[in-house]
Amino acid sequence: MGVMSLAQVEEILEESKKIGTVDHVYFEGGEPFLYYPVLVESLKMAKDKGFDVGLLSNAYWATYPEDSKLWLRPISKLGLRSLSLSADPFHYEDLESERTKNAADAAVELGIPVNIMSIDYGDTVKKDKVGEAEVGFGGVMYKGRAAVNLTEDAPKKSWEEFDECPHEDLEDPGRVHVDPFGFVHVCQGLTIGNLFEKPFSEIIKNYDYRSHPMIGPLAAGGPVELSRKYACTPDGEYADACHFCYELRSKLREDYPETLCPGQCYGEEE
Numbered sequence: 001m002g003v004m005s006l007a008q009v010e011e012i013l014e015e016s017k018k019i020g021t022v023d024h025v026y027f028e029g030g031e032p033f034l035y036y037p038v039l040v041e042s043l044k045m046a047k048d049k050g051f052d053v054g055l056l057s058n059a060y061w062a063t064y065p066e067d068s069k070l071w072l073r074p075i076s077k078l079g080l081r082s083l084s085l086s087a088d089p090f091h092y093e094d095l096e097s098e099r100t101k102n103a104a105d106a107a108v109e110l111g112i113p114v115n116i117m118s119i120d121y122g123d124t125v126k127k128d129k130v131g132e133a134e135v136g137f138g139g140v141m142y143k144g145r146a147a148v149n150l151t152e153d154a155p156k157k158s159w160e161e162f163d164e165c166p167h168e169d170l171e172d173p174g175r176v177h178v179d180p181f182g183f184v185h186v187c188q189g190l191t192i193g194n195l196f197e198k199p200f201s202e203i204i205k206n207y208d209y210r211s212h213p214m215i216g217p218l219a220a221g222g223p224v225e226l227s228r229k230y231a232c233t234p235d236g237e238y239a240d241a242c243h244f245c246y247e248l249r250s251k252l253r254e255d256y257p258e259t260l261c262p263g264q265c266y267g268e269e270e
């Protein structure tokens with residue numbers, strides 16, 4: 001498991017400023033509240049540097065209503081753009097778990113803009129709100145662990161249908177993810193450099209999707225083109241483009257360990 005230090009967060013924020021086009025910074029995990037003091041300082045630092053700041057949590061900490069306010073009070077003073085809470089049967093028994101409600105109610109009471117993010121996996125009883133917090137539903141994306149654990153019973157289609165990347169603008173990404181090992185991800189496990197080895201601003205300024213061994217073909221024709229380029233014969237059908245993409249990348253990882261990493265994104269312990 002990787003954990004980012006406060007000094008590393010500061011360096012990343014400084015580099016983000018240099019890029020010139022970064023205006024939003026979102027803290028997510030894993031679970032960022034596990035490192036609470038460092039999280040609060042990091043949020044403050046990001047706000048002080050002029051970023052719009054958001055935060056994603058599974059609300060594991062919101063065990064009691066009053067105690068939930070203790071957790072959120074320091075954060076309420078920082079002027080967050082949003083606190084998003086993950087809540088669905090993959091996180092808790094239902095959308096309205098006690099913890100989700102406690103966290104959402106505490107955020108509303110303290111004036112923190114809050115929303116609930118839930119996965120629409122078909123038979124969920126859909127609610128528009130948990131307390132005062134709005135609920136947004138997103139479809140299941142079979143990336144990472146979901147590609148391994150959730151695809152067995154999912155309806156499948158022929159691999160030939162997945163000829164584009166449906167979720168990321170690979171030619172001109174509007175966002176990237178940074179992990180605690182320093183890898184900069186355009187999509188989970190699809191990296192364009194390591195900011196502990198090369199300045200973040202340089203990685204972004206030098207981004208050229210055409211010359212990237214994985215992103216080039218994915219941008220040109222989705223997972224179908226990736227399989228063609230590397231002569232990876234598809235076997236079977238897939239739940240979605242990301243499932244196919246993940247299976248291909250898992251096979252290619254040994255030959256491209258610097259762009260298909262870290263191992264945690266591919267179910268490996270590190």
Ligand code: SF4
Pocket residue numbers: 143164165166167168187188190218223241242243245246
């Ligand atoms: S997993 Fe592949 S197909 Fe899915 S969003 Fe990422 S790059 Fe695109």
